[in-house]
Amino acid sequence: ESVVPFHGKHQSGITTRVQQHLYFASFDMTSTATREDLKSLLADWTDAAARLTQGREVTTEGATGGGPYKPPDDTGEALGLEPNALTITFGFGPTLFAADRFGLEKKRPKELVELPSFAFELLEDRFSGGDLCIQACADDPQVAVHAIRNLSRIAFGRAQVRWTQLGYGRTSTTSKSQSTPRNLFGFKDGTANVFSNDDSDLATWVWADGSDQPWLAGGSFLVARKIQMLIESWDRVRLEEQEAIVGRDKGRGAPLSGGSEFTEPDFDVVSTAARGPAIPMDSHVRLAHPTQNGGARMLRRGYNYVEGNNDLGQLNAGLFFLAFVRSPEQFVGVQRSLAKDSLNEYIRHIGSAIFAVPGGIRAGESIGSGLF
């Protein structure tokens, strides 16, 4: 599946089989941008995204067809590359709907508000927020980077990049036919995800149908969290304790209550060796599990990141956590439960953003046209 359809009931890049690479960008509208600018930007982005995801250049003139006397429309670095399952997914941040900006106050879904603060987070402005976002995922990093680069160029004068995040190595899966990948702590990640064939879970926990805004039908909310992982400290923890912190076995990903990777965790099993519950009370999987959170589930679609080293020579690395939810409350509830998570000693949330992701479109329509 090297070409993913851009048009459809839902935007692609949510239930789509998770690609290997991510380039994510958050944008702010420029201070002088008007409502017309926003409308035209979304129309231009839609046209470009429809072309790029089919493996075409950003305009018909593209990288070499526009004659020698002007800069090419397309930057050219994806010439000769396959589409690599590129998906481009758009979202709108709460600030886009602020009064006195684009006249969209009445179009803001009531759930689209800034996330509350959580225990242990150390958020930085330079990794947080944004009026608009674009998630580009592909099996080749150059294809994802090319997409964001060209969409940023199109935005010139109307919107500018606020922050971006490069991710390599998916930490999630949306289909059991895909193997479960591992995060930088070496554990299988994505085992208990919402899968693309779980229609009833998708309807209950992912698609934001029935929101107060008709334009959000078929859409979702996207929570993005940049989570630094304290790799060197983690690497000095003995295996038994790593497994107790996660609540799963490191090799196979099976719950510590027994069975294999996809066996449902049994939180009542007692372990004599652990002198307590086999899946400890403060383990990540126990606290994040639906039974501890009023049934809440989420479609996780995060990526590993590594950004060199800090002044102490430690890795600047972590998880760029992305979750699609029917309502941000699902994330808020689970993240509050995780205040007791023993994983907190080894991670720090340093960036945060929330976006409403509109539903998919038919050919000829523009993303977000329901806003105007």
Ligand code: HEM
């Ligand atoms: C499960 C790691 C952050 C929500 C898991 C699993 C691992 C893991 C290894 C078990 C395999 C699986 O079912 O996917 C991590 C790491 C994190 C992190 C290393 C930070 C760097 C978060 C955050 C949330 C979250 C911020 C949401 C607020 C979940 C959920 C599950 C899960 C809902 C599935 C639990 C279940 O149903 O059994 N995580 N996670 N995780 N995690 Fe995380």
